[in-house]
Amino acid sequence: MSLDYVKSTPGFEKFMPKDYRDLIDHGPFGKKVSVSQVGTFKEIMEEHPMCAGCAMTLFIRLSLISLPNPEDTIIVGTAGCGRLAISQAAIPFVYGNYGDTNAVASGLKRGLMTRFPDKHKDVVVMAGDGGLADIGFSMLMHSWFRKEKFTTVMLDNEVYGNTGGQESGMTNIGSVLKMAPLGKKFDKIDMPDLAKTAGCAYVAMVVPNNPKRVEQCIKKAVLIAREVGPTYIQAYTSCNIEYAIPTDKVMEDAKNVENDRYQFKEYISDEAKQYLGEKWGYKEYAKKAIQTTEVAK
Amino acid sequence: MYLVANIDPTICGATSCTLCTQFCPEANTIQYDLSRKTAFVSVDRCKGCAQCVWVCDNMAKHHAIKMVMIDQLPEEFANKLTKNMSYEQENLKASPINK
Ligand SMILES: Cc1ncc(C[n+]2csc(CCOP(=O)(O)OP(=O)(O)O)c2C)c(N)n1
Numbered sequence: 490m491s492l493d494y495v496k497s498t499p500g501f502e503k504f505m506p507k508d509y510r511d512l513i514d515h516g517p518f519g520k521k522v523s524v525s526q527v528g529t530f531k532e533i534m535e536e537h538p539m540c541a542g543c544a545m546t547l548f549i550r551l552s553l554i555s556l557p558n559p560e561d562t563i564i565v566g567t568a569g570c571g572r573l574a575i576s577q578a579a580i581p582f583v584y585g586n587y588g589d590t591n592a593v594a595s596g597l598k599r600g601l602m603t604r605f606p607d608k609h610k611d612v613v614v615m616a617g618d619g620g621l622a623d624i625g626f627s628m629l630m631h632s633w634f635r636k637e638k639f640t641t642v643m644l645d646n647e648v649y650g651n652t653g654g655q656e657s658g659m660t661n662i663g664s665v666l667k668m669a670p671l672g673k674k675f676d677k678i679d680m681p682d683l684a685k686t687a688g689c690a691y692v693a694m695v696v697p698n699n700p701k702r703v704e705q706c707i708k709k710a711v712l713i714a715r716e717v718g719p720t721y722i723q724a725y726t727s728c729n730i731e732y733a734i735p736t737d738k739v740m741e742d743a744k745n746v747e748n749d750r751y752q753f754k755e756y757i758s759d760e761a762k763q764y765l766g767e768k769w770g771y772k773e774y775a776k777k778a779i780q781t782t783e784v785a786k
Numbered sequence: 787m788y789l790v791a792n793i794d795p796t797i798c799g800a801t802s803c804t805l806c807t808q809f810c811p812e813a814n815t816i817q818y819d820l821s822r823k824t825a826f827v828s829v830d831r832c833k834g835c836a837q838c839v840w841v842c843d844n845m846a847k848h849h850a851i852k853m854v855m856i857d858q859l860p861e862e863f864a865n866k867l868t869k870n871m872s873y874e875q876e877n878l879k880a881s882p883i884n885k
C-alpha cells in the first residue's frame with residue numbers, strides 16, 4: 490500500500506509481463522489522472538470475466554480511475570458480479586463474506602488509522618444491491634450509525650445478477666424476474682434517504698452514462714470519508730442479462746432510467762462542504778460561495 | 787468467428803473527440819493515439835458489446851465505429867494484434883501523464 494509496491498526489483502524489469510511494466514511506466518500511481526485522459530494511460534483494472542457490455546463494469550472502471558490515491562486505497566467487496574472485475578485490478582482487494590463488507594471495512598479502516606496515523610489510507614466498499622441492502626443491511630446501517638470513516642458504493646443492478654435473477658430490496662415494485670415470477674410485491678428501498686438519516690456526510694445517486702460526474706462523486710465521497718464521516722454512492726449499473734437489455738442499448742437504457750427513477754441527487758453535509766472547501770480547494774464550497782448561496786435563497 | 791469494434795481513423799482523426807474511450811466497459815481497450823489524434827481498439831481485449839458504436843453514433847454523432855469480424859480487420863490492425871495493447875508506443879509516450 491504505497492508507491493513502493495508498484496515497482497520491480499532492479500534487474501528483474503525485463504522478466505515482468507508487459508502489462509505489469511506498462512502499469513509501472515504508464516499507470517496512474519502517484520499521478521493525478523482523470524477520466525478525460527483515459528485511453529492515454531494504463532488503467533489499473535485488468536481483463537476480467539464480467540459479461541460483455543455490462544454497465545457495472547463501466548462504472549467500476551470509471552470509479553477506479555477516479556480514486557484520488559489508488560496506491561493508498563483498499564477495496565472491500567463480496568460475492569456478486571462486481572468482485573469479478575474489482576479483484577482483477579492492481580489495488581488490494583479484500584473479499585468480505587457476503588453481507589460482511591461493512592463490518593470488515595470498519596475494522597480495516599480503524600486498523601489503518603492506528604497503524605498510519607499521519608497518512609490517509611482510503612477504504613472503499615463496493616458491493617451489489619443484494620450484498621448491501623439485503624444480507625449486509627444491518628452491518629451497512631451500523632457502520633453508518635457508528636460514523637465509520639469509509640466510502641460505501643452500491644452497484645445497484647436491481648437484481649441478484651450473479652446467481653441468476655432473484656429480486657433484491659432494490660428491485661422495483663412489479664418487476665418480473667426469473668426467480669421472482671409473480672413480480673416484486675414491495676417498493677424499492679430508499680437507501681439514499683436512509684443513508685442521510687443514518688448520518689452519512691455525503692450521499693449521491695449516479696448513472697454511469699456521465700463519466701465526469703461519476704468521477705466527481707467518487708472523489709468527493711473518498712475525500713470526505715477521510716476525516717468527516719461515512720459516505721455513500723448508489724450507482725445504477727444495469728444487468729443486461731437479467732433485464733434483457735441489448736448490449737449496444739445499455740447506455741440508452743441508463744439515460745432513460747436516469748430520467749425516470751435515477752435522477753442525479755447529491756447531499757453534502759455542511760461540515761463536509763466546509764472540509765472540501767478548506768482542505769481540498771473546492772471553490773464551490775469555499776466559505777464565500779456558501780454564504781452567497783445562503784443569501785440568494 | 788466473432789465481432790470486434792473497429793474505428794475508422796480518418797473519420798475519428800478529423801474530430802477532437804475522445805468520447806468512446808470513456809464509455810467502453812472494458813479497461814485498456816479503446817486507447818487514444820495522440821499523434822494521429824484517433825481512438826483505436828485493442829481488439830484482443832474487446833468483448834464485442836458495441837456500446838462504443840452507440841456512443842459514437844448517438845452521442846458523438848461521428849459514425850466512426852463499425853463492428854467487424856476479427857479476421858476482416860484492416861491489415862494494419864490485424865498484423866499488430868498484441869502490439870496494440872502496449873503503452874510503450876511512441877505516440878502514447880507523448881501523453882501528459884506519461885512524462
Ligand atoms: C452468505 C452467502 N449467501 C449466499 C451466497 C450466494 N450468492 C453469491 S452472489 C449472490 C447474489 C449477489 O447479488 P448482488 O449482491 O445484488 O450482486 P450482483 O451479482 O447483482 O452484482 C448470492 C446470493 C453467498 N455467496 N454467501
Ligand code: SF4
Nearest residue numbers: 540543570650728729
Ligand atoms: S450477470 Fe448482469 S450484472 Fe452480472 S456481469 Fe452479467 S450483465 Fe453484469
Ligand code: SF4
Nearest residue numbers: 810832833835836838
Ligand atoms: S465493442 Fe464493447 S468492448 Fe469492444 S471496444 Fe466497443 S465498447 Fe469496448
Ligand code: SF4
Nearest residue numbers: 798803806842846848
Ligand atoms: S466516439 Fe467516435 S469520433 Fe469520438 S473518439 Fe470514439 S471513434 Fe472517435
